[in-house]
Structures are given as structure tokens and as C-alpha cells.
Amino acid sequence: MIDCQENTSFNFPKSSFTMRESLQTFIFSMLLLGCNIAPAHARIPASAFRSGRLRSYNDTPIYNPGIHHSPSTDVLGNLENHGSSVQDAPKAPTLSSDAAKPGCPSLTGNITVNAYQLYPEHADFDDNDCLVYLSALYNSTVAVYDPYKKKMVNTIQLPGLSGDPTLHMSGVVVDPQGLLSVIVDAGAAFDTQGQDISGDNFLVKVDPSRGQVLWRKNLTEVTNGVYGGYQDAAHDTRGNTFVVGTFPASIVKVGPNGSTAIPWYLQPQPNQTVPGLSGLAVKGDILLGTDGSDGQLYRFNMTDEMGHKIHVPLRGRNATRIGNSLDGILLPKQFNGTVLLVSDTTDGTIVLRSADGLWTSAEMVGTVPNLYASQNGFSVDNVEIGGSLYSVTEFFLDEKVPGTLAGNRAQFPLVDITQQVLRLLK
Numbered sequence: 001m002i003d004c005q006e007n008t009s010f011n012f013p014k015s016s017f018t019m020r021e022s023l024q025t026f027i028f029s030m031l032l033l034g035c036n037i038a039p040a041h042a043r044i045p046a047s048a049f050r051s052g053r054l055r056s057y058n059d060t061p062i063y064n065p066g067i068h069h070s071p072s073t074d075v076l077g078n079l080e081n082h083g084s085s086v087q088d089a090p091k092a093p094t095l096s097s098d099a100a101k102p103g104c105p106s107l108t109g110n111i112t113v114n115a116y117q118l119y120p121e122h123a124d125f126d127d128n129d130c131l132v133y134l135s136a137l138y139n140s141t142v143a144v145y146d147p148y149k150k151k152m153v154n155t156i157q158l159p160g161l162s163g164d165p166t167l168h169m170s171g172v173v174v175d176p177q178g179l180l181s182v183i184v185d186a187g188a189a190f191d192t193q194g195q196d197i198s199g200d201n202f203l204v205k206v207d208p209s210r211g212q213v214l215w216r217k218n219l220t221e222v223t224n225g226v227y228g229g230y231q232d233a234a235h236d237t238r239g240n241t242f243v244v245g246t247f248p249a250s251i252v253k254v255g256p257n258g259s260t261a262i263p264w265y266l267q268p269q270p271n272q273t274v275p276g277l278s279g280l281a282v283k284g285d286i287l288l289g290t291d292g293s294d295g296q297l298y299r300f301n302m303t304d305e306m307g308h309k310i311h312v313p314l315r316g317r318n319a320t321r322i323g324n325s326l327d328g329i330l331l332p333k334q335f336n337g338t339v340l341l342v343s344d345t346t347d348g349t350i351v352l353r354s355a356d357g358l359w360t361s362a363e364m365v366g367t368v369p370n371l372y373a374s375q376n377g378f379s380v381d382n383v384e385i386g387g388s389l390y391s392v393t394e395f396f397l398d399e400k401v402p403g404t405l406a407g408n409r410a411q412f413p414l415v416d417i418t419q420q421v422l423r424l425l426k
Contacts, residue, residue: 104130105148107386111414113145115152117406122171122232122328123383123392123414126178126208132385133172133180133208137394138405140169140184142206147385156211158184158204165405166199170231179214180206181233181241186220187405189229194247194273197228203243203254215258219243222252222261228272232328234280234287236302242280242287249276249291251300251307265300265307279329279381283337286359288312290329290342295321297340297352299359314352316364322350328381332389339425341389345378346370349391349417351424366424368417383414389421390414 104127113120113134120134120143131153132145140162144154161167161184168190171183186199204216219230229247236242239256248270254261267276275292282288287300287307297312314322323344330341340352340362348370352362370379372393381392392414398407 103128104386106388107147108388108416108418110416111147111150111385111390113143113152113412113414114410115143115145115412116410117401117404117408118143118412119394119398119406119409120381120392120412121169121394122173122183122381123390124172124174124180125383125385126174128178129208130386131208132383133174134392135169135172135182137168137170139163140167142169142172142180142182142208144208154211156180156206156208158182158206158213158216161202161204161216171233173233173235175205175235175241176237177239178208180208181235181243182206183230183233183243185230186228189247194229194275197247197272198225199228201228201230201245203230203233203241203252203258205241205258217254217258217261219245219252219254219261223250223263223266227263227266227270229275231278232280234282236282236285240302242302244277244280244289246275246278246292248272248274249293251277251280251287251289253307265309278326279342281329281331281340283331283357283359288329288331288340288359290322290326292326295323295326297322297342297359297362312359313361314364315361319364322352322364323347327379328392330382330384330389332382332384334384334387339421341382341421343379343381343391344370345380345394346373348373348379349382349421351421353425368420368424371415372413377413382417385414388416388418391417 118134119137121137122135123132125132132147134143134145136143140158142156143152146153166187168185168187169182170185173181175181182204184202184204186201188196188199201219202216203219205214207214227245227248227250230243230245232244234242241254243252243254249267250263251265252261253264277289277291279290280287285302287302289298291298298309299312300307300309322342325345327343327345331337332339332341337357338354342350342352344350347367349368351365353365354362376397377393377395379391380394383390383392395407395409398409400406401408
């Protein structure tokens with residue numbers, strides 16, 4: 001690899017970058033699009049990858065969502081033709097009289113999502129329609145789940161993207177306007193540990209009420225294919241969407257309506273086989289991101305013209321790094337931006353706390369263990385549903401069904417970790 005390739009508002013301090021560093025960043029950004037850079041082929045330990053394993057798949061080239069299914073479960077892409085779901089796990093969600101937000105009742109207890117080949121990589125809950133949106137990793141569709149009725153209610157197809165065997169759907173995030181920011185990535189970046197970052201990555205904006213794609217932006221074109229592995233998104237109050245890439249670390253800022261896109265942050269002197277930023281979360285104008293290369297937390301000022309990565313020191317006993325295999329992160333609304341949940345795919349959910357919510361430092365409070373670690377389950381994300389906190393589990397190592405990218409699993413757990421988190425915060 002050559003060198004040219006790496007809810008309350010408040011005033012946030014500008015970064016302390018020197019003039020020389022700023023100039024280097026500017027020059028690098030300007031030269032980037034003119035670089036023709038060959039991929040590197042270094043190897044790194046599997047423990048450092050996102051998920052701690054490869055998102056491996058067989059080399060069967062054709063996939064048609066909805067063909068392979070079990071009659072007792074919902075099938076992504078053809079929900080209306082199937083009957084009721086199988087029963088949930090014994091510890092089922094229960095409603096209370098309290099409301100997490102007007103219109104969305106409180107919800108507690110583990111959830112089992114019954115959907116054949118769902119394999120959710122990311123999840124978000126919309127407080128307006130009280131629905132959970134999950135990214136179906138291997139068939140690149142958005143699964144819409146009603147946690148109160150305990151059933152799938154819709155599957156959103158992305159024309160020209162869903163069912164493409166070269167693509168994965170890594171992220172789905174509800175934006176401030178109630179639209180979905182959906183991240184569709186070239187799966188090779190994750191399957192080859194960053195050795196092959198070829199292929200297109202997209203930010204797709206979706207209207208969930210109509211199940212309609214409004215627009216999409218090719219993220220790969222923004223960096224001339226030098227940066228890849230896009231997988232999560234966050235939003236500011238000005239209509240911009242920030243999309244994070246992992247191989248190597250980058251953040252692309254996409255303007256309202258997809259009209260503009262710039263390489264807002266680019267890892268200097270990048271090594272594309274070392275995983276970088278993986279998850280994003282927002283508090284006011286603070287953008288938080290975890291970095292897999294060093295297991296640390298960083299913050300950015302979203303009002304800056306270009307992003308500047310500022311280290312957030314860790315505090316606490318043996319607080320040298322957050323984890324070894326970091327994935328999605330979440331700032332639960334119930335803690336007003338003072339608590340961050342970080343998914344470590346092997347260990348579980350690491351709980352961090354900022355006493356003032358400014359995230360100038362972070363206290364490592366403890367870890368909620370990965371309940372499915374012994375079953376080859378990976379903690380990939382957390383989601384807040386009806387006032388409760390849930391861990392999302394992915395099963396990357398399931399044997400693939402011939403003709404598809406996914407395994408034959410039909411039940412996927414959302415584990416209620418609320419009480420464990422609260423105990424750690426006492």
C-alpha cells in the first residue's frame with residue numbers, strides 16, 4: 001500500500017490540531033481521488049476483525065430471497081404469504097402501564113425474532129411508529145418487526161441491491177426525520193479482513209412508511225475506492241448523514257437529499273487490513289466512534305468542516321482498552337447521553353460512562369457478558385426498545401444454505417440486558 005492511501009446542544013471545543021497537521025490532512029484529501037492504489041495483503045489475527053471471525057459465505061453466485069424457507073416462520077421478502085410465527089422463547093416480553101415515550105408502551109424481557117435467514121447485523125427502534133428496523137445482513141433487506149405484536153410486519157427491498165450476493169447490509173439507523181439510513185456494503189471487505197475492499201458501498205435513504213427508496217449515494221466513489229468496509233451511520237441536526245468505514249477508518253459526510261458527499265475524516269497513512277472505526281453515536285454535536293485498531297474511544301465535532309479524531313481517555317481499573325473486537329455502539333436515550341454501550345463481539349456489551357456527558361473522558365464501568373458466546377453467537381449491536389436495552393446477536397459461523405449467503409437459522413434473540421446495565425451503573 002502506498003502512502004497516499006488511511007440531545008442537547010452545547011458548545012464543543014475545537015480540536016487542537018496544529019497547522020501542519022491540518023495542512024497534511026487537506027493535501028491528502030485533495031490528492032486522494034487521483035491515487036490509484038493497489039490493495040495490501042497483510043494478515044492480522046482473527047481476534048482483531050469485526051465479529052472476531054470472517055463473515056464467510058459460500059461461492060454460490062445466485063440468491064433469491066424467500067425461496068428457501070421454513071413454513072413455520074416468517075420469510076424475508078414474502079411476509080404476507082405466511083402464517084403466524086412460532087412461539088417466542090420462554091421468557092417473553094411483557095408490557096407495563098408505563099410508557100417509554102407517548103405512543104410506545106414499555107417493554108421488558110427477552111425477544112425472539114422469528115424470521116428465516118434474518119441474520120441481523122444492526123437494529124434501531126423508531127419511537128414514532130414503535131417498530132424495530134433490522135438489517136438482514138446476507139440478503140440486504142430491511143426487516144420491520146413489531147415487538148408488541150411479536151411478529152414481522154414488513155420487509156423493505158432495495159431495488160438493484162437486495163439479493164446481490166456481493167453485497168451485505170450492515171447498518172440501518174432511524175434519522176431525525178423518521179427516515180432510514182441504510183448501509184449496504186461490499187461484503188468482500190469483511191470476508192477478506194480488508195485485503196479486498198473492491199466493490200461498491202452505498203448509503204440508501206428509505207421512507208419506512210411507504211417502504212420506498214428516496215435516494216442512494218455511492219460511498220466508494222467519494223474516496224476513489226481507497227477506503228471501504230462501510231457499516232454504520234449517524235446524523236446531525238442539519239440534515240447530514242455521517243457514514244463510518246472500517247477498512248481502513250473513514251467517515252463520509254453526505255448532505256441532505258444526498259446532494260453532496262465528502263471524505264470528512266480519513267485515517268492518515270492507512271493500512272486497509274487493520275480494522276478502524278466501527279460504530280457511531282451522537283450526543284448534541286459530539287460524534288463518538290470506537291476504533292478496532294487500538295480498542296479506544298474517539299470523539300469528533302460534527303460542526304467542523306473536516307473531521308478531527310480526538311482520543312477519549314479511559315478511566316477505571318485496568319482500563320487500557322475497551323475490547324478486542326468492537327462493533328456497534330449506542331447512547332441510550334434514558335441516560336441522556338451519559339452512558340455508552342459498546343458491543344464487543346466476543347465478550348458482550350461494555351458499559352462506559354461520562355459523568356458530564358461531554359465525553360472528554362470515559363469511565364469503564366463493566367461488561368454484560370455475551371449470553372450466546374458458547375453457541376458461536378456474536379454481540380454485534382445494542383438497541384433501546386420501549387425503555388429497555390437489548391443486545392443483538394449474530395451467528396456468522398452457521399453453515400450456509402446452498403444457493404444463499406445465509407444459514408438455515410429461523411430464530412434470532414434480542415437479549416434484555418437492562419437490569420444488568422443498571423446494576424453496573426449503581
